[in-house]
Amino acid sequence: MHRAGLVGCGRIGSEFDDDPKRSNIATHAGAYSAVPETELVAVADINKEKLEKCIKKWDIGSAYQSYEELLEKEALDILSICTWTSQHLDIVKSAVEHGVKAIFCEKPIAVTLGDACQMVELCKTNNVLLQIDHQRRFCEFHQRVREILLNGKLGNIQQASFHYTAGIANTGSHMFDLLRFLFGDVSWVMAVQSENKSHNPTDPNLDGVIKFKNGLFCSIHACDVKKFLIFELDIIGAEGRIRITHSGFDLEFYEIQESNTFSGYKELYPSKPLINKNTPRDFMINGVKHIVNCLEEGKNSISSGEDGLRALELIHAFHISAKEGEKIHLPLTRKEHLDNIPGCEMDNII
Ligand SMILES: NC(=O)c1ccc[n+]([C@@H]2O[C@H](COP(=O)([O-])OP(=O)(O)OC[C@H]3O[C@@H](n4cnc5c(N)ncnc54)[C@H](O)[C@@H]3O)[C@@H](O)[C@H]2O)c1
Structure with missing residues (x-):
């Protein structure tokens, strides 16, 4: 015990x-x-x-x-x-x-x-x-989505986009960690202040883009939590599409079919789930x-602690980019950004 x-x-x-x-x-x-x-x-x-x-x-x-x-x-x-x-x-x-x-x-x-x-x-x-x-890392539902991506069931991932509310640190920490869990390490980010303000003035909403080391682009969109809560990831592959909805409690799957609307084109249509909807969420x-x-x-x-540190690094990189108006490469280097942060030697940790 x-x-x-x-x-x-x-x-x-x-x-x-x-x-x-x-x-x-x-x-x-x-x-x-x-x-x-x-x-x-x-x-x-x-x-x-x-x-x-x-x-x-x-x-x-x-x-x-x-x-x-x-x-x-x-x-x-x-x-x-x-x-x-x-x-x-x-x-x-x-x-x-x-x-x-x-x-x-x-x-x-x-x-x-x-x-x-x-x-x-x-x-x-x-x-x-x-x-x-x-906690999504402990959730079987999200682990299965990761397996689907790693096994190439969606084909090459073309685009991803994320919608979140309630602050780039508060909710962003979950968002960045989930994105790293699914797509790996980040190459660079660019961010701007969002028009949709956060409920907490010390933790703003930021919009932006992330370029992953595997080449994938993901766009990040903040919404106003006073209107409604949203935490959704849309992943569009060459062979299909998965949408993680309702804060990760629901999934939608789409497959490619001949278009019902336009001759000579294919479109995405809802398909049968690749993951059992009753998969437990005991995260x-x-x-x-x-x-x-x-x-x-x-x-x-x-x-791990290192994963937590990497999610926080992304929060800071978004802040730095929104302030300086520049693309910020990761890992943040001690020389450029960390000189005034005692005890932080990012390169020595991972
Ligand atoms: N993983 C998630 O989904 C999730 C959800 C909510 C909050 N959080 C995180 O959890 C943390 C707490 O958030 P919360 O919403 O539960 O806050 P909360 O205010 O509801 O609870 C925090 C508690 O800590 C107590 N506390 C503060 N200082 C203390 C101290 N020195 N010693 C003992 N107790 C102390 C407070 O009295 C309070 O009861 C934050 O880091 C937040 O980001 C995570």
Whole structure:
């Protein structure tokens, strides 16, 4: 049995599972409670009300208002970090000092590249597994889409486009990670401020394009979250098309057929699904199962600290491009962009 602890009993820590519309476990506390190999032994939150609500909901033995005290008193194997992003580094430092073996950290990995680099380095040096919660990587549905692309079932990918809302860091972290998961590393980006503003002035919406190392172009379009939520990826191959819709809870498939409308042309028409629509979406539970499996088998996570760092690098590259009006090549080089970020030597990490 692996002893787990949780810092931050807010929405992703515990509260999303109060939502009657969510049919899958959607929180760290819920996932530890559902996985037989883990026991959530203690939680911490500076907010007493949230702390009490959480221990009552999940029947947890110990509660602390300070994460330092939690780490001091409980000998944890796994720690989930579900507090605000700017605090991730300090909590990682403390967890590593207290001998935690694995950290399951919320996205984005950090606010600054310097913090993210330190988190990755610290965990690597101390042999601590660092897993970032870009949860689509743990979802069978998205893993099957990746297999379809890798197996060439859509043929050569001609174009991809993404629509998102609610900030280039907040939602962008998921978007960039999913794109890297499906299409690999990025060569360069170009970005502009979006006309569709973000709800959060400190995390703007940016539009842009991404050129992947494999040659693929993907366009990025921000929409206004006050109108509706959208997180959709359209992938158009030479042999067909897949659209990931409803935040990744639905898929549409299209195949090439003789056109019904124009003689001598072919068009795309809805086809039977290449993936069973009932494929489970237990991504939070799978994330916890995966971290347990990595610990037991000494493997790295499929959603590693380095992957989190690369998603953050793309967020920063979009910001730099929107500010400077230029194409920004990746990886960001220390000389051009990282001199003023202490502790960040991107080239040394991967
Ligand atoms: N993976 C996802 O889909 C997803 C969804 C939502 C949020 N998030 C991420 O999770 C993190 C938290 O977001 P949220 O929406 O759950 O926030 P939230 O405000 O609902 O919860 C954060 C909790 O952390 C507590 N907290 C803050 N500082 C603390 C400290 N020093 N010690 C102990 N507790 C502390 C707060 O009191 C609060 O209860 C963010 O990094 C966010 O980007 C990820």
